[in-house]
Amino acid sequence: MEISFTGKQALVTGAGKGIGRSTALALARCGARVTAVTRTQADLNSLVQECPAIVPVCVDLADWAATEAALKDVGPIDLLVNNAACTKLQPFLEVTPDQFDLLFNVNVKAVLHISQMVAGGMKARGSGGSIVNVSSQASQRALRDHTVYCATKGALDMLTKVMALELGPHQIRVNSVNPTVVMTKMGHLGWSDPEKAQTMKSRIPLGRFAEEEDVVNCILFLLSEKSSMINGVALPVDGGHLAC
Numbered sequence: 001m002e003i004s005f006t007g008k009q010a011l012v013t014g015a016g017k018g019i020g021r022s023t024a025l026a027l028a029r030c031g032a033r034v035t036a037v038t039r040t041q042a043d044l045n046s047l048v049q050e051c052p053a054i055v056p057v058c059v060d061l062a063d064w065a066a067t068e069a070a071l072k073d074v075g076p077i078d079l080l081v082n083n084a085a086c087t088k089l090q091p092f093l094e095v096t097p098d099q100f101d102l103l104f105n106v107n108v109k110a111v112l113h114i115s116q117m118v119a120g121g122m123k124a125r126g127s128g129g130s131i132v133n134v135s136s137q138a139s140q141r142a143l144r145d146h147t148v149y150c151a152t153k154g155a156l157d158m159l160t161k162v163m164a165l166e167l168g169p170h171q172i173r174v175n176s177v178n179p180t181v182v183m184t185k186m187g188h189l190g191w192s193d194p195e196k197a198q199t200m201k202s203r204i205p206l207g208r209f210a211e212e213e214d215v216v217n218c219i220l221f222l223l224s225e226k227s228s229m230i231n232g233v234a235l236p237v238d239g240g241h242l243a244c
Contacts, residue, residue: 016043128171
């Protein structure tokens, strides 16, 4: 199935590493003009070295005012991937207010903020568009020591549905992808213990973790016209984990 984004302008957050980086590169290969957003300049520098056509924007999305200033001149966006996220593992009884605020600021509030800016432009132009929020199986399955992270992803799934409801009449589709453990560099580090990894894999009918490409391909599909009647879904990319 051929997917082309020629003539489309895309914005990807959290584009410095992992799924976001791979998504930005894949969109560029499919012909999109890509703006890559992350807070680490070194990651942007290496990304632009790899694909000089990508436009880099360095900003901390937790800073509302700085984000507006950084993105005000980006121009009309047709495709948005809200991938930026952070996590902090804390047992429920040890959750701290600062970590609660940080995770909700980045994982939920920043998605709301950027989506408002982008979708507002889509509505004003009457051109429609597509937004994909990168959520997690953690939105639907409790994970030990992930109290706040699970809560943010649950909130993100519902934000996705409300966005789909309100933006759909303007031909703006909004969906989420909900991966299991993904073998990014961080994923390899976090799940390098064979015993820990096997415990999780044993709950996945396919018996393996996801690769970046598994998630990126789903994002591209949901962004494309190939999914033109799909709106408001949370698409598991989890090898059947949530089916059990």
